[in-house]
Amino acid sequence: MGPGSVAGRPLALRGAPVTPFLTAEIARRCAARRAAGLPVIGMHFGQPSDGPGAASLAAVRRSLDGPDPGYWESRPLRARLARHYRERYGVTIAEERILLTAGASAGLVGVFATAFAPGDRVAIVCPGYPAYRSALRAMHLIPEELRVEAAAGYHLDAGRLAACNPAPQGLLLASPANPTGTVTGSPALQALLSVCRERSIRFISDEIYHGLGYAADEHSALEYDDDVFVVGSFSKFFRMPGWRLGWLIVPQGIASTVHDCLINLFLTPPTPTQHAALAALEAPGEFLPSIERYARNRARLLSGLRALGVTAHEPDGAFYVYADFSRYTRDSLRFCLRAVDETGVGMAPGVDFDPQGGASFVRLCFAIGEEAVNAALDRLAGWLPGYRDD
Ligand SMILES: Cc1ncc(COP(=O)(O)O)c(C=O)c1O
Structure with a gap:
């Protein structure tokens, strides 16, 4: 056999x-x-x-001389991320709502598995990040592709989402976007969020390219709505794609459910990377x-x-x-x-x-x-x- x-x-x-x-x-x-x-x-x-930056590499080297915590989730890193959101976006996020994930990819799977039921439809834009489509399908969800056009700067218009009939259960949007680099600015983001609230659409904001803007109006969805999922990553701005670390910010009250799911699926994210990430957040100038x-x-x-x-x-x-x-x-x-x-x-x-x-x-x-x-x-x-x- x-x-x-x-x-x-x-x-x-x-x-x-x-x-x-x-x-x-x-x-x-x-x-x-x-x-x-x-x-x-x-x-x-x-x-x-x-x-990665020099501070990250030095932090990892130092950590190798210390005790190995085994499976581990760094509390200092979650606290530092909460500070990052306060300083950068002016929002206060309870530390418990911040979950560390093995890259944004694992965070997305955690959201798909907990926020949706098999057969639910999640709107994404096309052209868009290919793994969205495949990961949704693998989790028995249905990607509903909304075409965006070059002539409109590849922007998703809120009217488009409002016209989806029936309403999808979710909207997953990256800003800045991959592959187009389109940033959904403040008014457009607020308009989309308002359609999501009116139509009970779960909003998942993929913000992994934040910090990589060219004079753009870059905002976190959390500035306008506390009841959203936000996906972040150390892969892009912090230059650690192979180190596999990201984070999720989840709505109040469901953090332990999403965390239970992530632990069951992935256990914990890589330990050395968590040291590297904390150091990176302390040295943004690098x-x-x-x-x-x-x-x-x-x-x-x-x-x-x-x-x-x-x-x-x-x-x-x-x-x-x-x-x-x-x-x-x-x-x-x-x-x-x-x-x-x-x-x-x-x-x-x-x-x-x-x-x-x-x-x-x-x-x-x-x-x-x-x-x-x-x-x-x-x-x-x-x-x-x-x-x-x-
Ligand atoms: C829009 C978008 N989301 C998520 C990911 C996955 O990132 P990570 O390396 O954090 O898993 C990528 C990777 O390129 C991406 O472009």
């Missing part, structure tokens, strides 16, 4: 179908090129190339040079792509440019696979974010070095004129 079979019969997979994360194949090819000593410029995954560089990279990438005849939407925040490469391709997956193989530039195909409309779109992450951005543009400039889909 081999793997995947029971008594010789094929093992039926009865879970909800999850679409592959196509960018993972680009990552695999980048890794293979690196292993073969070939040059790579990785702009496919949303991860800062710098790695991250500012990266943010200034991202702003320069953003400008350089936008102008470089436009010079190549690519229409690139200006992101308000995050560190992505979502660009329309229709002058060159109608098959963004094939285009990105060939780009990595032929130029070493890793990019994410638009079909990951928008399976129907993303065939001529590509997402490029600019949380990399300035020289790398210039080198990527040079390589694309040399390669694009000869590129054909067939």
Whole structure:
């Protein structure tokens, strides 16, 4: 009897179908090129190339000499996050409402599992983060995709949510958004929250790209409504994607239920990372040079792509440019696979974010070095004129 079979019969997979994360194949090819000593410029995954700050690394090193607490949730870190919300957004959040999670990804699963029943519909925007769709389906929920348009700055209009019939049970919205970088400013956020209240829609605010705004009107949903779920992460601003730590802020009164769920599903988040995260919150200045560089990279990438005849939407925040490469391709997956193989530039195909409309779109992450951005543009400039889909 081999793997995947029971008594010789094929093992039926009865879970909800999850679409592959196509960018993972680009990552695999980048890794293979690196292993073969070939040059790579990785702009496919949303991860800062710098790695954690010095204060975080020092804190982890110090912690290694102390006792190992085993499974652990840092109270000082939760208290420090509560202070962060007070100072940054002017909101008072009881420490018990802040739960530490193994990345925002685990936090989202915790919300999906506790706030919704199988078959509930959760509205998300398209183009949007691909794992939303798959994670919702895996939890037996139904993603209800609301299309947002470049011409409208990829904004979700509250009227659109009000017109959904019947009302979905939830709305999951990232601001700044992935892949578009769109920031839902204060009036728009308040309008969405008011529709959610009127129609009993649970609002899940994904704020993992906060701090990465380019003169944007960045607000936490908690400033306007205490009865929301907020998802945060140390992966982006704090540059620790592989360290797997995020947090959840949950409505008053349900924290212990969500916590019970998280403990059952994941136990506790990684211990060393919790030390690193506390140190990072105490040293925000360490991250500012990266943010200034991202702003320069953003400008350089936008102008470089436009010079190549690519229409690139200006992101308000995050560190992505979502660009329309229709002058060159109608098959963004094939285009990105060939780009990595032929130029070493890793990019994410638009079909990951928008399976129907993303065939001529590509997402490029600019949380990399300035020289790398210039080198990527040079390589694309040399390669694009000869590129054909067939
Ligand atoms: C919008 C959005 N939400 C959540 C996540 C997951 O982040 P984490 O690394 O904290 O699990 C990502 C990752 O790129 C993302 O883009």
